Amino acid sequence: MKRTLAVTGATCALALAVTACGGGGSDSASSANQELKGQTVTVAGVWTGTEQANFKKVLAAFSAATGARTEFVSTGDNVSTVIDSKVQGGDAPDVVMVPQVGVLQQFAAKNYLVPLSATAQASVTSNYSAAWKNYGSVGGKLYGLYYKASDKSTVWYSPTALDTAGVTAPKTFKDLLGAAKTVSDSGTPAFAVAGQDGWPLTDWFENVYLSQAGPDNYDKLAQHKIPWTDPTVVKALTTLGTVFGDDTLLAGGRKGALQTDLATSVQKVFGDKPAAGMTYEGDFVSGIVSGDLHKTVGTDAKFFPFPSVDGGPAPVVSGGDAAVVLKAGKNQKAGMKLVEYLASPEAATIWAKLGGFLSPNKGVAATSYPDDTTRAMGKSLVDAGDAVRFDMSDQAPAAFGGTQGTGEWKILQDFLRDPSNPKATAATLESAAAKAYQG
Structure with a gap:
């Protein structure tokens, strides 16, 4: 693969043994094996199922290249609460x-994090757009490496559901509603909505809001520079309510949606007994399709970009998982070596080949992705450069935007349950946001 990463001795030592490095790759790998042999790196993250299994293959490659042993600890969705508890209890993971x-910002404010090493920072500068470096930085210091x-x-x-209904991929939200009604009228509910998880509902809102209200308002709302009672928010909720408020469009109606998690929403569309024609979520849906359901992305499962709303540009919302090193971890040195490895194109390529993964690393060749669909998404992500708008809820304090059963997740679940009063929902969102940002 083409490598744009500036190769240094440290980087070479962390590359896979099969990767050629100037001056002798095998010697460097052997040296790294001696350096980390017998050491253990503990890594915590939200991933479960196929995502966790694929990341463990990346960790296995790191172990093979360095001699370090790795352990993965699943945090569930409440990362902030779990890591707080582990730090306070003296059982903090390394990464x-x-x-x-x-x-990430909360952890930095609590002085939990170690700034990334010069080697990791050089990799970010070489292989990432400035936007990703900015999202990983707090107070001018780079703490987070966006691996995924x-x-x-x-x-x-x-494709079968849409072909049966005689509809094509819509370009506007109005056309999406029309297509959804036609699909539902053909005998299959249009959408499987993952309401049980909460966070997919924030993604629905963000796509509508970014397109309808524009990027400037999006940035202001993400930073709480305008209140959630702003008319643009009420308007976006009203628009979203045209989907959430029509039980005929939802598999199982609103009640069923609130009992459906992400994996189940994908299964309802692409499983052996289809119960819906479409589901909305990110590119990682492809990993569930290919890994859990053993279906073919691009044939059995296709996607179209979230359509434009009220004449605005089609939204491009992104998210990601940043590797950080904890001060309270038992092995900071080996943890930092892992982050340096994750910053390499090699580490991203391992998961890219498995599917259900995109990398913002420019050094990952498009041919690393397993199908044309994912290749197109990977290219789009890198080409977006600094225009990437990060998931709004992920930018908020965890108490508002990142905790199951409270804040935005819970309020939008309540909105899905009863979307009849967008103004009241906006007021509830503002009350929760003001408390979280003030705290």
């Missing part, structure tokens, strides 16, 4: 894969 900018990213502006659909 955390943080899925929210707000949580996502395109959260994708609507996945069953």
Whole structure:
């Protein structure tokens, strides 16, 4: 593969043994094996199922190249609460894969984090757009390495369901509603909505809001520079309510949606007994399709970009998981070596080949992705450069945007349950946001 990473002795030592490095790759790998042999790196993250299994293959490659032993600890969705508890209890992992900018900032404010090494920073400068460096930085210091990213502006659909209904991929939200009604009228509910998890509902809102209200308002709302009672928020909720408020469009109606997690929402569309024609979420849906359901992305499952709303540009919302090193970890040195490895194109390529993964690393060749669909999304993510808009809820304090059963997740679940009063929902969102940002 083409490498744009400036190769240094440290970087070479952390590359896979099969990767050629100037001056002798095998000697460097052997040296690294001696350096980390017998050491253990503990990594915590939200990933479960196929995602966790694929990341463990990356960790296995790191172990093979360095001699270090790795352990993965699943945190569940409440990363902030779990890591707080582990730090206070003296059982902190060495590395955390943080899925929210707000949580990264919170950890930095609590003095939990070690700034990334010069080697990791050089890799970020060489291989990442400035936007990703900015999202990983607090107070001018780089703490987070964005290993995994996502395109959260994708609507996945069953070609069979849309063909049966005689509809094509819509370009506007109005056309999406029309297509959804036609699909539902054909006998299959249009959408499987993952309401049980909470966070997919924030992604629905963000795509509508970014397109309808524009990027400037998006940035202001993400930073709480305008209140959630702003008319632009009420308008976006009203628009979203046209989907959430129509039980005929939802598999199982609103009640069923609130009992459906992400994996189940994908299964309802692409499983052996389809119960819906479409599901909305990010590119990582492809990993569930290919890994859990053993279906073919690009044939059995296709996507179209989240459509434009009220004449605005089509939204491009992204997210990602940043590797950070904890001061309270028992092995900072080996933890930092892992982050340096994750910054390399080699480490990203391992998961890229497995599917269900996108990397913001420019050094990852498009041919690393397993299908044309994912290649197109990977190219789009890198080409977006500094125009990437990070998931809004992930930028918020965890108490508002990143905790199950409270804040935005819970309020939008309540909105899905009853979307009849967008103004009241906006007021509730503002009350929760003001408390979280003030805290």
